[in-house]
Amino acid sequence: MSETIKKIGVLTSGGDAPGMNAGIRSVVRTCAFHNIECVGIVQGYQGMIRGEFIPMDARSVKGIINKGGTILKTARSKDFMTKEGRKVAYDQLKKEGVDALVVIGGDGSFTGAMVFSAEYDMPVMGIPGTIDNDIFGTTHTLGYDTALNTVVEVIDKIRDTASSHDRLFFVEVMGRDAGHIALNVGVAGGAEEVLIPEENLGLDRLLESLHRSKASGKSSSIVVVAEGDKIGKNVFELKDYVDEHMSEYEVRVSVLGHMQRGGSPSCFDRVLASRMGVKAVESLLEGKSNFMVGLLNDVMSLTPLEQAIKGQSKINLELLRVSDIMTT
């Protein structure tokens, strides 16, 4: 057990995700369990620079495990990208007596943590929090499971109206760089086609697929499109394209947007957050630094932050095939 760590700072950074509050709670309670002090840092690195710290004990995180968003707030910090900004941040941490950091966020947040840790010898531990699940070193990021359920429930609703009117819907879901959400909700929502950044079907194959679907007797269809798909058209342009090339469908578009980030976390995300918070704090107390906590083979694991940032979370090819078979 590290003698040197007496106070841990915890912050959330980057886009918010359900489960971040459960993660904060776990960090705070694990600190309390080990009789370590804990402070929350407001608005990520930006609040660190401003010196906005909130002392947190076990009771202060009561009733937040089921709340979406992050009580510590989150923000992007341009200042922290500068050497000067990080200097101020470090001084603030020293003034507050913070010995180590737990950073809940995504790639960008981890990069900041890594640079900072290298410059100031501050132990840091990352917890992957983003709905996109696009982080190497963990099969699941915090918020991903919740977002999947949120999106699937919306697709179920859209299916109701699609099949009542015999319509085709293009549903845009989050995922600028990764198609994990799109692929999973596509399978779970019974979508006829899924367009993801990792695979460019091309417009011809899309039309072909829609024709085949129509021919097989389906009167309504849902195509799930990841934000970052590579087909070269956004959902509205896709609608226009299909309108032009297929008269059989009445086409509609739905862009799900930010609602995907909110909501009470699923059981899975709450449990994952609780496990990750314990692992992050205890790893720091064991003298480790510069790792990201992750779930690998269902076990809490550590991946060097550098690898977590550089590595690529791959799409599940088996599931891609399942998706094709299901649209038979």
Added chain:
Amino acid sequence: MSETIKKIGVLTSGGDAPGMNAGIRSVVRTCAFHNIECVGIVQGYQGMIRGEFIPMDARSVKGIINKGGTILKTARSKDFMTKEGRKVAYDQLKKEGVDALVVIGGDGSFTGAMVFSAEYDMPVMGIPGTIDNDIFGTTHTLGYDTALNTVVEVIDKIRDTASSHDRLFFVEVMGRDAGHIALNVGVAGGAEEVLIPEENLGLDRLLESLHRSKASGKSSSIVVVAEGDKIGKNVFELKDYVDEHMSEYEVRVSVLGHMQRGGSPSCFDRVLASRMGVKAVESLLEGKSNFMVGLLNDVMSLTPLEQAIKGQSKINLELLRVSDIMTT
């Protein structure tokens, strides 16, 4: 009890709404209760013209009370707007032996019913089914209560991310001609401002309201905008306008779209549908025609279709005032 009615046809028409299936079920079971035959007409007036009828008994509507959409499907019918189309429709009904109609839909569907009934002396009864609640003669249309809950749940999710990032969201909800959804979800979602077709606040008042909200210490805000608001800008233009005139907020837009039409109906909508179906069928059996069933003062009531179409459902001024007070 009318001796002449032996078989009733039921159809859904116009935009689909949660509770339509519960309404169909109620019509079918009330017919069964009175030993009247019942047929479902597929895709509204369009299916009537095609003669697409499905015999329905009490068992055939099993397990649909909690399903969104409409098992009878719905469509707009240009053919039914022509004298020739209605002639074919009437012939199909006669061939099938249908003596009376229950039409579940909105204004347009009722207009069709009224014209048809006048031309062919076919008894008709309307059930108001639309999420917009913009029909005179009932305090609640089928689907309205469910849509309110759907939208409020989404706004709760958006609030999570809005307050984590200190953002301002413009959330567009359904309501081309009526602000009922926007006003109610605005109050229920704790929105800072509500823009509805019935009232044009003007852009100045909007900015003023956002400035006041910011000054009062709120760091995030939600503005609910009805599709048909009269401020002269759509949600994306509103975002641009605020971006230009207020640097204090990071602004985002969310257009909820068709998900608002789907989903399992709320308890209220299922009960309302069940009551309306009984009232519609029994009113036909009592020899009445050309009425819309409605809920007025919590009691099942009849309003002449002509009035239902011409009359205007008014926005609740008391609630508008409550909305203002709540944003204090």
Added chain:
Amino acid sequence: MSETIKKIGVLTSGGDAPGMNAGIRSVVRTCAFHNIECVGIVQGYQGMIRGEFIPMDARSVKGIINKGGTILKTARSKDFMTKEGRKVAYDQLKKEGVDALVVIGGDGSFTGAMVFSAEYDMPVMGIPGTIDNDIFGTTHTLGYDTALNTVVEVIDKIRDTASSHDRLFFVEVMGRDAGHIALNVGVAGGAEEVLIPEENLGLDRLLESLHRSKASGKSSSIVVVAEGDKIGKNVFELKDYVDEHMSEYEVRVSVLGHMQRGGSPSCFDRVLASRMGVKAVESLLEGKSNFMVGLLNDVMSLTPLEQAIKGQSKINLELLRVSDIMTT
């Protein structure tokens, strides 16, 4: 506008109900709107006696509109039933400078308010908050609509397993004195029979109904039972009775219990709470006292507390009939 009221106290009392927080928020914000001070009284009359007051301004009720339960907590107070207890309570209110009270609760809470007001000339206004909807003078109590949706969602889940196994379920729902919940969720959940305090079908009719249901081809059934039903057997005894008299069904029991009190309030309950809070505060400011705010004919109304307590909320006979027809 009453010159004498400068500070209003708000409390929740009796069983908690979803929407109470939205009601507190509305009272607080309406006070702020009228530049009146507001204090929250913790744990109802018990906290009043202890002098547990929390100053509340518009910001202090931020983020509670969608929370179940009551942030002011609730308790039953035996002390307040005594003259001495009420004397202490009054002294505490005077010390705090409270000029008037808004009491959110049920019959028992209103009785306390009425007695107190008579003894000490303290203006009081009641807001009906209970999931049972058993209060005269309003068509809807706070929490009732939410509870209906909660129960219907559970019945939908039970229906899934009931029909997979061809089972009969007795589902006990809340309602010691009133069958409103049972009757509505029975209709909305497609129950085969509903047992409520207002009507004693007798065991024979129950068996007959189950036999008829079986004969009509239904393989699974749900019977909704209000806690206070008058059939003379609890749900477990009902199970035994049916087990004994009908071999056709495998019978199971589900007692829903306290979950019915919790959860995020529905849109309807949030809007109702917002309206009632405004009406309660503004009625006090107009010099009125000893009324309960209610929703009658969709309009905010006042009913003398005495009537609210003595009057009886009647079961909807039309809906009882609809329930029978639906099980055809």
Added chain:
Amino acid sequence: MSETIKKIGVLTSGGDAPGMNAGIRSVVRTCAFHNIECVGIVQGYQGMIRGEFIPMDARSVKGIINKGGTILKTARSKDFMTKEGRKVAYDQLKKEGVDALVVIGGDGSFTGAMVFSAEYDMPVMGIPGTIDNDIFGTTHTLGYDTALNTVVEVIDKIRDTASSHDRLFFVEVMGRDAGHIALNVGVAGGAEEVLIPEENLGLDRLLESLHRSKASGKSSSIVVVAEGDKIGKNVFELKDYVDEHMSEYEVRVSVLGHMQRGGSPSCFDRVLASRMGVKAVESLLEGKSNFMVGLLNDVMSLTPLEQAIKGQSKINLELLRVSDIMTT
């Protein structure tokens, strides 16, 4: 690819679980994809004996992916436990032309499949479907993830009323032999204590834990109890025991019961079911038999049925420790 398999039978057996329909759908569509015939067998082995088969093509499983329960129904079959019963079953399968079986169910169902397969050289493949997650050879059974979310949502509701009234709740959840549900929902629901079959804390430790919780300032508490806990008292007896030994709490009990089996499956369960169905059918086509499909290290895997039945799914000790830390 096996030349001999031309028609596959699929059945659900044992307790129903959310995701079974998604599993049936996947089996059916994978058969269609490989141009194999598929028949659904009604009510598990019982229907097999009765010869109740339903031909299923890709369209026949439309719209079921999001439905709870099982459209094929399920039942326990005493007849199938006899040699005679299995003989009849085999003859029915031969008559129908069924070459191989996919059995969706739990331990008991797999035992039946194994015995049957040994007697009649019928290729069988198992898919683990049970909310209890008590099956060796897969980290997740179908329905488990959904049940976790269902229970956590209910605990959130109970928490609302518990904290409003400062009460202690004993919440009984499913799990006769395994504490997976209890442990996970305990962590996710922020429970103060979890009682599971795998660990007997003893009543003293329970009291001690409740005292400590009270001392730490918590005014309400939730204790999650698995059906099969080994403390020697059921939840009602636990209530009485605590009532007797602790005056600080007002104690209540909630038995969640069968609602835990129902509901629309989560995204995770729908995806898992889709993957398992593909794996099961394709494994049969590859000539394999007597395996259970499972998720191990996030990859589709096969475990011999015999091992799946004999092996024991172990409680996650790391999570047990997390649970303790969280209640700090």
